[in-house]
Amino acid sequence: MGMFDSIYVPCPHCGKRMEFQTKAGDCQLKVLTLEQATPAMLLDIRDQPEWHRACGNWVVLHDPDWKPPQLRAFKVRAPDRPGSSEGDYKWWPYDLPFTAADIIGEAAPS
Numbered sequence: 825m826g827m828f829d830s831i832y833v834p835c836p837h838c839g840k841r842m843e844f845q846t847k848a849g850d851c852q853l854k855v856l857t858l859e860q861a862t863p864a865m866l867l868d869i870r871d872q873p874e875w876h877r878a879c880g881n882w883v884v885l886h887d888p889d890w891k892p893p894q895l896r897a898f899k900v901r902a903p904d905r906p907g908s909s910e911g912d913y914k915w916w917p918y919d920l921p922f923t924a925a926d927i928i929g930e931a932a933p934s
């Protein structure tokens with residue numbers, strides 16, 4: 825209950841690492857990279873914008889092609905209206921579907 829696995833990626837805005845949580849795996853609080861994540865995990869975290877506490881920007885893991893699954897982190901614009909929040913953390917509004925039009929850029933390859 826309440827367990828998940830964590831997939832960490834570099835934030836495309838600020839470069840600090842950020843977490844995407846998935847319950848699609850065995851939820852042993854594992855810490856994985858995108859390359860280590862299973863296809864089920866990638867499907868679970870795909871196109872789910874997350875707010876990055878470290879820099880206050882939105883990020884999505886998106887794959888324009890999806891053949892085979894290979895997610896990359898993209899910068900996302902702030903939603904038109906706020907979703908729920910708790911303390912200093914924010915969530916993307918549940919009733920506002922993310923679309924590729926919300927993507928505003930990608931980090932330059934390092």
Ligand SMILES: [Zn+2]
Pocket residue numbers: 835836837838839840876878879880881
């Ligand atoms: Zn950031």
